[in-house]
Amino acid sequence: MQNQSPHYEITWLIRRLFRAMAQLADGYLQAHGLAAADRAVLEFLYPEEALSVPEIATRYQVSRQHIQVTVNALLEDGFLRSRPNPRHKRSSLFALTPVGRELFRKIRASEAGLLDRLFADIPTDDVECTRRTLQAMYFHNLKQGEIDESS
Amino acid sequence: MQNQSPHYEITWLIRRLFRAMAQLADGYLQAHGLAAADRAVLEFLYPEEALSVPEIATRYQVSRQHIQVTVNALLEDGFLRSRPNPRHKRSSLFALTPVGRELFRKIRASEAGLLDRLFADIPTDDVECTRRTLQAMYFHNLKQGEIDESS
DNA sequence: TCATATTGACAATCTAATTGTCATTTTTTG
DNA sequence: CAAAAAATGACAATTAGATTGTCAATATGA
Structure with a gap:
């Protein structure tokens, strides 16, 4: 896989x-x-933003039914709470509960160790360059893929 | 998602x-x-290398049974041909037929247009830096993930 | 208001993959 | 060389993660 074009390799x-x-x-x-x-x-909910099921599904690019089930389960487990949606009376918004926020924080902590190993020997400049490049690719890519996220 | 650590963002x-x-x-x-x-x-077979089913499964990190089915179908469709394996008498090696090679070439051609759009506005230096960084991440990552590929 | 669209719920299906099992080699080892 | 251990191909059952279809109940917007 070495002698391909850099684009393909990436x-x-x-x-x-x-x-x-x-x-x-x-x-x-x-x-x-x-x-x-x-x-x-x-x-998706870790930022302050509260989102409806259809909104999450659109952002994650999966069917709303799938997210519906996922959200219902997280709600049941006490990781999410719902509150009224000013934009749509039937479809409520969901946000993390303190427990849910703590859970995601723990998950992120678990990931941190892996991330450190993954990036252990990479120079800071390269990390920044890669971040910038992937971000450009992603948002460029998304535009052609008919999505319009803003976060 | 902007204000996370660069590692996390990547x-x-x-x-x-x-x-x-x-x-x-x-x-x-x-x-x-x-x-x-x-x-x-x-x-995996596009380079000259001919591989056995278990070898492909190991490289792709999936079960050998899954690759067995896939390879059998590709063989049936005439995209692969098998030949004896000097290292193992029962498990033959598979390589692309001319038709299979042409098929993959066509797939790559289809991808090329998408790749061009994906990388349209990215400076060459950034592309190279990203390629190098991801490659380092991948091989660093793999080592801790107990794989030993060499291609 | 009335037609159209959206939502939540639920069921059925689908796809890609894993796991389990078995007979048949093949390889290794004593 | 013989016996034990491992690898392979085939096939079946199962799983995980998702899609699609459908329907009743709202909401939205012309």
Whole structure:
């Protein structure tokens, strides 16, 4: 895989890194009894923003039904609370409870150790350059993929 | 998602880029009647290397049974051919047929247009820096994840 | 108001993958 | 060389994570 174009190599590496990261992530997510979709929902709500089920589904690019189930379970477990949606009377907004916020904080702490190892030998400048580049790719990519997020 | 640590942001972007890329990939893969695993097998065999089913499974980090099914189907479709394995008499090696090679070449051509758009506005230096960084992350990551590939 | 769209709930289905099992080699080791 | 251990291919059952379809109950907007 070495002698390909740099563009191709980067996408190849993104695929492999995603799989490797997902595999590592499974470990600590399972320890908390969570699935990847649960983590994604918590992540979307970790900023102050409260979102409705359809909004989360749109951002995560999955069906609203899937997120509905995920959110209902997180609600049941006390990680989320709902409050009225000023924009839509039937579809309430969801936000993290203190417990839910603490849970996501713990998940992030678990990840931190892995991240440190993953980036151990990478110079700071390269990290920043990579961050900037991937961000440009992502938002460029998204525009052609007909999404309009702003966060 | 902006005010996180750069490390965290990079992994966040990798997750999002993977999903966005996978979604785009589905389009042209389906057009060729292929699934992601098919593409992965073709990709592993696109270099001259001929591999056995267990070897491919190890590299792709999935169960050998899964790759067995995939390889059998690709063989049936005439994209792969088998030849004796000098290292193991029962487990034959697989390589691309000319048709299979041409198929993967076409897939890569379909991807090329998407890649160009994805990297359209990224300076060459940034591309190279990102490639180098992700590669370091991947191989660092893999070592701790008990894999020992050499390609 | 009335037509259209959205939402939540639930069921059925789908896909990609894992795990389990078994007979058949193959390899290793005593 | 013989016996034990491991690897392989085939097949079945199961799982996880998601989609799609449907429907009744609201909401929204012309």
